[in-house]
Amino acid sequence: MYNLVRVSINENLNLLENFIHSLGQEKKSFRYFETRELSSIKNHLITYLIVDNDTPIGYGHIDFDGTIFWLGICILQNFQGRGIGRYIIRALINECKNKNIGSIYLTVDKENISAIKLYESFSFKTIDFFQDKNVYKYKLMI
Template sequence: MRIKQKDFYVNGLSYIVRSAVEKDAINLSKVRLQVDGETENLDREKGEAYIDESGFKQLIKEDSEIHNNLFLVAEANEKIVGFSRCEGNKLKRMSHKIEFGICVLKEYWGNGIGKNLLKESINFADSNGIKKITLKVLETNIQAIKLYEENGFEVEGILKRDKILSDGNFYNTILMGRFNG
């Protein structure tokens, strides 16, 4: 699915949120690799589960054709600085829900990019009959948890000792969901 581009101006930064297009694939590959190396909030370490240009082209193509998928990018200064993805399920019993994930380059944190990617994804879900959005968030990512709660998400469960971070300690993953109707 695709959405209409939206313009934002936050903290002196002008950026847009729009649907990903195939020409974004090479830049998305680079951004994802960089983000994975900047934070432990995501599942991957830098270079793990690498998606190359052709892999992103395939994702973008599929997501633009499937009615309950959405691939968004945030672009500032003609550069992709973040992205989000909503992925639906083809199984009929789970076709009412999507799973949401987000990545933003660290130097762009604090500019509402994650918040606006989330809000556009919620708008997409609500206007397309999607009844539930799910996501996973690391327990230490307090800022993200607060953002999700402010946007109607609630904790549905905890995956205990789910990840081992660079300090050698185990951390929990929080499962959150937002319901519409």
């Protein structure tokens, strides 16, 4: 059974560090912490990990950059296709609804077809394409 665990600067930060260090192929499409310190989660509205037997296997957050709320998720490759991404997105969207946030955004690599299908199943809509980075920008009205 998977557990949804809240992460903050003061709570479960070691689990997040373990998750980031365990990333393999996922680093190619989940680049959030490449350019940010771990302390950047203090700007997050919410940060979650999905934990399986004390091992973090999935991550999700809603980040506020001053004007836009951004959704980010990453599921370890060996656990993809099991509904974990859907579970964490649903939890993040519910958190946004509870806080009366009207819309959230995300970016996704053009070739990440499974993630695109997942986002579109939640009614995220493509609003832009950045050819130089080969990524789509999506928006969800809540």
